[in-house]
Amino acid sequence: MRDEARGVSTEERPRPQDAARPAEGARPPARRGGLAPTGGEDIMTPGHPQRHYTLICPVCHRRTADDGLVLTCGEDHPAAFLRTGYQESRLTVCPDSDGLYRYRRWLPITRTLAGAGGTIVSRGERLGRALGLRDLWIAFNGYWPERGAHLRSATFKELEAYTVLGRLPDRPPILVIPSVGNTGAAFASVFAQTGGECVIIVPERGLHRLASETELPSAVRLVALTGGDYDDAIGLGERVSRLPGFQAVGGAWNVARRDGLATVLLSAAETMGRLPEFYVQAVGSAVGAIAVHEAAGRLIASGEYGQARPRLLMCQNASYAPVRDLWRFGSVGRGHAARDVYADELTNRNPPYFVRGGIRDALAESGGRVLVADHASARAAAELFLETEGIDIEPAASVALACLREAVAGGEVSSGASVLLNITGGGRAHPARARLLRRVEPTLRLGREELGSPETPGRIGALFPSADGVVRAARV
Ligand SMILES: [Zn+2]
Numbered sequence: 001m002r003d004e005a006r007g008v009s010t011e012e013r014p015r016p017q018d019a020a021r022p023a024e025g026a027r028p029p030a031r032r033g034g035l036a037p038t039g040g041e042d043i044m045t046p047g048h049p050q051r052h053y054t055l056i057c058p059v060c061h062r063r064t065a066d067d068g069l070v071l072t073c074g075e076d077h078p079a080a081f082l083r084t085g086y087q088e089s090r091l092t093v094c095p096d097s098d099g100l101y102r103y104r105r106w107l108p109i110t111r112t113l114a115g116a117g118g119t120i121v122s123r124g125e126r127l128g129r130a131l132g133l134r135d136l137w138i139a140f141n142g143y144w145p146e147r148g149a150h151l152r153s154a155t156f157k158e159l160e161a162y163t164v165l166g167r168l169p170d171r172p173p174i175l176v177i178p179s180v181g182n183t184g185a186a187f188a189s190v191f192a193q194t195g196g197e198c199v200i201i202v203p204e205r206g207l208h209r210l211a212s213e214t215e216l217p218s219a220v221r222l223v224a225l226t227g228g229d230y231d232d233a234i235g236l237g238e239r240v241s242r243l244p245g246f247q248a249v250g251g252a253w254n255v256a257r258r259d260g261l262a263t264v265l266l267s268a269a270e271t272m273g274r275l276p277e278f279y280v281q282a283v284g285s286a287v288g289a290i291a292v293h294e295a296a297g298r299l300i301a302s303g304e305y306g307q308a309r310p311r312l313l314m315c316q317n318a319s320y321a322p323v324r325d326l327w328r329f330g331s332v333g334r335g336h337a338a339r340d341v342y343a344d345e346l347t348n349r350n351p352p353y354f355v356r357g358g359i360r361d362a363l364a365e366s367g368g369r370v371l372v373a374d375h376a377s378a379r380a381a382a383e384l385f386l387e388t389e390g391i392d393i394e395p396a397a398s399v400a401l402a403c404l405r406e407a408v409a410g411g412e413v414s415s416g417a418s419v420l421l422n423i424t425g426g427g428r429a430h431p432a433r434a435r436l437l438r439r440v441e442p443t444l445r446l447g448r449e450e451l452g453s454p455e456t457p458g459r460i461g462a463l464f465p466s467a468d469g470v471v472r473a474a475r476v
Contacts, residue, residue, distance in 0.1 A: 051065070051066055051108070051110060052086060052087045052088075052105065053066065053084045053085055053086045053087065053108055054066065054084075054085050055070060055082045055083070055084060055085075055255065056082065056083050056084070056085045057073035057075065057080060057082055058080050058081070058082075058083060058356055058357055059073065059075075059077045059078060059080045059356060060073065060075050060077055062075065063085065066108060066167075066255075067169055068110070068167050068168050068169040068172070069168070069169060069172070069173070069247060070082070071248075071250040071253040071254060072253060078356055079355045079356065080355060080356035080357055081252060081253060081255075081258070081290075081352075081355060081356065081357035081358065082253075082255055083255065083294065083357070084106075084108050084255050084259055086105065086106050086298075087105075088105045088106070089301065089302055090302045090304065091103070091106065091266060091269060091270070091298075091299060091302060091304070092105045092106075093270060097112060098112070098113075098114060098115055098116045098117075098118075099115075099116035099117040099118030099150070099162070100116060100117070100118040100119070100159050100162060100163070100260065100263040100267075101113075101116055101118075101162070101166075102118065102263075102270075103263050103266045103267075104166075106259065106262075106266065106295075106298070107163055107166065107256075107259055107260065107263070108163070108166075108167050108255050108256050108259055109163060109166025109167050109256070110166065110167070111165075111166050112166060113162060113165065113166070113190065113193060113194065115150075115193075116162050117149065117150035117151040117152070117158060117162075118150075118151075118159070118263060118267060119139050119140065119141050119156070119159070119263060119264045119267040119268075120139075120140045120141075120144070120147055120148050120149045120267070121137060121138070121139050121140075121267045121268045121270075121271040121272070121420075122137070122138055122140070122147070122271070123136070123137055123138075124136040124137060124138040124388075124389065124421065126388040126389065127384070127385065127388040127389055129388075130384060130387075130388050131404065131405055131408050132408050132409075132415050133408060133413070133415060133417070133419055134415055134416055135416065135417065135418040135419065136419050136421065137268060137271070137272060137276060137418070137419065137420045137421070138389070138420075138421050138423055139264050139267065139268055139420055139421065139422045139423065140423045140426060141155060141156035141158075141159070141264070141422070141423060141424055141425060141426070142154045142155060142156075142391075142393075142394075142423065142425050142426035142427040142428070143426070143427035143428070143430050143432075143433045144391050144426065144427045144430060145430075145432060149426075149427065151186075152189050152213070152433070153182065153185040153186045153188075153189045153209075154185075154394070154425050154426065154427050154428040154430075154433070155182040155185070155186060155394060155424060155425035156261065156264065156288065156422070156424045156425065157182045157183045157185070157186035157187075158186040158189065158190065159260040159261055159263055159264070160183070160186065160256070160257040160260045160261055160287075161183075161186040161187045161189070161190040161191070161260075162190055162260060163256040163257065163259060163260025164187075164249060164254060164256040164257060164260070165190055165191065165194060165196060166256070167254075167255075167256040168196070172196065172197075173245055173246055173247040174197045174198060174199060174245055174246045174247070174464055175187070175196070175197070175198040175199070175246075175247060175248075175249045176198070176199055176201070176237045176240045176241040176246050176247065176248050176249065177198055177199065177200045177201065177237070177249050178201045178202075178230070178233035178234045178236070178237035179200060179201070179202050179206065179230075179233065180202065180203060180206045180209075180230045180233070180284075180344055180345045180347070181202050181203075181206025181207065181208070181209030181210060181345070182206075182209055182345055182394075182425065184200035184201075184202050184206070184209070184210055184222070185209050185210045185211075185212070187200060187220075187249075188200060188210060188212065188216060188217075188220050188222070188440075189212065191217065191219060191220055192212075192214060192216075192217040192220065195217070195219050196219060197219045197220070197464060198219070198220055198221075198249075199220075199221045199222075199223060199240065199246075199460060199463065199464075200220065200221070200222050200223070201223045201225065201233045201236055201237050201240070201460075202222070202223070202224055202225065202233060203224070203225050203228050203229050203230060203232065203233060204224045204225060204226050204227070204228075204442075204445070205344075206344070207224055207439075207440070207442065208439070210222065210440045211437040211438060211439055211440060212437065212438065212440055213433075213436040213437060213438070215440075216440045216441075216443075221443040221444070221460070221463045221464065222440060222441075222442045222443050222444075223236075223442060223443065223444045223445075223446060223460055223463075224442035224444070224445045224446070225445075225446055225448070225451065226445055226446065226447050226448065227447065227448040228446070228448055228451060229347070230284075230344070230345075230347055230348060231347075231348075231349050231350070232448070232451055234348070234350075235451070236446075236451055236456065236457070236460075239456070239457045240457045240460050240461065242457070243457055243458070243461045245461075245464075246461065251285055251287065251352065252285055252286075252287040252290060252352045252355075252358070253352075257287055257291075258287060258290060258291040258294060259291065259294075259295075260291075261287055261288040261291040261292070262291040262292060262294060262295035262298075263295075264288065264291075264292060264422055265279070265291075265292045265295040265296060265299070265310075265420075266295060266299075268420050269299055269305060272418075272420075274305060274306065274418075275296055275299060275300075275305050275306060275308065275309070275310055276310050276418045276419055276420035277308070277310060277311065277417045277418045277419065278310055278311050278313055278413055278417055278418070278419045278420070279292055279296075279310035279311070279312055279313065279419075279420050279422070280313045280315065280400050280403065280404045280419060280420065280421045280422065281312075281313075281314065281315065281400055281422040281424060282314075282315045282316065282343060282345075282346055282396035282397060282399045282400040282403075282422075282424060283314040283315065283316060283323055283346065283351070283359075284345050284346040284347060284348045284351065284396075285348045285351045285352065286314060286323060286351055286352070286358075286359045286362070287352075288422065288424065289312050289314050289359075289362060290352070290357070290358065290359065290362050292310070292312070292422075293309060293310075293312060293362040293365065293366055294357075296309040296310055296366075297309060309365065309366050310366065310420065311366050311367045311368050311369070312362055312363060312366045312368030312369075313368065313369055313371055313403065313404065313407065313413075314359070314363070314368060314369070314370045314371070315370075315371045315372070315373065315399050315400040315402075315403035315404075316346050316370065316371075316372050316373075316399065317341040317342050317343055317346055317347070317372060317373070317374075317378075317399060318372040318373055318374040318375075319340050319341050319342075319374070319375075320340070320341050320346075320347055321370070321372045322347070322348065322349050322350075322351060323351055323353070323359060323370055324370040324371075324372055326351070326353045326359070326360070327359075327360070327363060327370045328370075332349055332350075342373075342374075342375045342378045342379070342395050342398070342399060343378070343394070343395035343396040343398070343399050344395075345394075345395070345396050346396055346399065369412075371403035371406070371407060372403065373399045373402035373403045373406065374402075377402040377405070377406065378395065378398040378399045378401075378402045379398070380402065381398045381399075381401035381402035381405060382395075382397075382398040382401075384401070384405075385397075385398070385401055385423075385426075391426050391427055391430065392426060392427065392428060392429040392430075393423050393425065393426040394423075394424065394425030394426060394428065396424050396425060397422075397423045397424050397425055397426060400421065400422065400423075400424070401421065401423075404419065404421055443463055444459070444460065444463060
C-alpha cells in the first residue's frame with residue numbers, strides 16, 4: 001500500500017472476514033421474463049429468434065436460452081452474474097461489420113446498427129515515453145474521427161447501448177436507465193436511431209453530458225433530478241422498473257452491457273495479437289473492468305492468447321472511493337462527500353462487489369489492485385494526454401491515467417510491462433462535435449422532496465402514451 005498523499009494507494013487483498021458477507025449493494029434486479037430451465041440442453045425459447053449463444057449460471061451451471069431480457073438465474077442460490085456461452089470458441093472478426101459489431105460472434109445480439117462506433121486501439125508511444133513505459137497501448141473510446149473513433153456521445157457507454165439494443169426482443173419493454181449522464185447520452189444517441197423507448201434518469205448536474213446534435217427523440221424521456229445524485233437516480237430507477245411494461249436495463253446484470261464493454265479487450269487482442277499484462281480503467285460500477293476480465297478468460301480458453309489474465313488496476317477518486325473501501329475494509333466508509341470528486345461518474349456507492357463474478361472476484365482472480373488519484377494529479381493527467389496524444393479526455397479517464405502515472409513512478413508497474421490503458425471517454429471538445437451540440441431539455445424535473453413520493457414512478461410512467469393506463473393505476 002502506498003502513501004495516499006502521493007495520489008495513489010493500493011490494497012492487495014480483502015480481509016478474510018469479508019468472504020462471509022452476503023451480496024449487497026447491487027441487488028439482483030426484479031426478475032421479469034425468466035426462462036424455463038433446459039436441463040443442460042441448449043434449446044430455443046418458442047417465439048424467439050435463434051441465437052448463437054446461451055446464458056450460463058456460474059453457480060448452478062444451468063444453461064438457458066435467452067429471450068433478450070433475462071438478467072438473473074432465478075434459482076435459490078447466492079446471487080451471480082449470468083454469462084454468455086457462445087457457439088464459437090475462437091475470436092472471429094467480422095471485418096464487414098461496423099465498429100464493435102466486428103466481434104458480433106461474441107456479442108449477445110440478433111441485430112446490428114449501421115454506422116456503429118467502436119474502440120480504437122493503438123500504441124501510445126509519446127504518452128508511454130512521458131510515463132516511462134515502453135509497451136503502452138491506448139484503447140480510445142470517444143469521438144476522434146481523424147483516428148477512426150466515432151462514438152458520438154464520446155464515451156465507451158455507447159458500446160453498452162449498441163449491444164443492449166442488439167439483444168432486445170422484437171417487442172421490448174420500456175428500458176429504465178439511471179445515469180450520471182454518460183450512459184444516458186449513449187442510450188439516447190443509439191435509441192434515437194431506432195425508435196426504441198427508454199426513460200433516462202439523471203441528476204441535473206449531469207444534463208450537460210446529454211447535449212446532442214439533434215433533439216431528444218420522442219421515444220426517449222429524460223427525467224432530471226434537481227439536487228439528487230447518482231444513488232438517487234438508481235433508487236428511483238429501481239422503482240420505475242417495477243411498473244408494468246418497464247424493465248431496468250440491469251447494470252452489470254445485463255450480459256449485453258458486459259459483453260459490449262468486453263469488446264475493448266477484443267479490439268486490443270486483435271491489434272496487439274496478445275493480452276496485456278496490466279489493464280487500467282477508472283471504475284464506478286466496474287462493469288467494464290469485470291467485462292474485460294471475463295473476455296480475457298474467454299480469449300485464454302480459445303488457446304490463442306496465453307494463460308495469464310491481465311492484472312486489473314481499477315481507479316477511483318481519492319476523495320470518494322467506494323470500490324477501494326470495499327476492497328480494503330469490506331464496506332464503504334461513511335462521511336465521504338460524493339460531490340467533492342474530480343469524476344462524478346465514479347461515485348456508485350453500491351457497486352456489484354460481493355456478487356459471484358463481481359468486482360471482488362475479478363480483482364482476486366487477476367491479482368488486481370484499486371488505485372486512487374486526487375484532483376491535482378487527475379487534472380495534470382488530462383493535460384499530459386492532450387499534450388502527448390492531442391485530444392481532450394473525460395475526467396474518469398484522467399483519473400485512470402493519473403493512477404497509472406503514479407503506479408509507474410512508484411515501481412508497481414515496471415517500465416517494460418505491457419499495459420492497456422482504457423481511455424473510457426474522450427473527444428467531447430473535438431471541434432467537429434462540439435460546434436454542433438445543443439442542450440437538451442428534460443421531459444420532467446423532480447425536486448429532491450418528490451423522489452420518495454409513491455406518486456413519482458407513476459408520473460414517470462405516464463410520460464409514455466403506450467404505457468398509460470396500466471401505469472397510472474400502479475403505485476410503486
Ligand atoms: Zn443458477
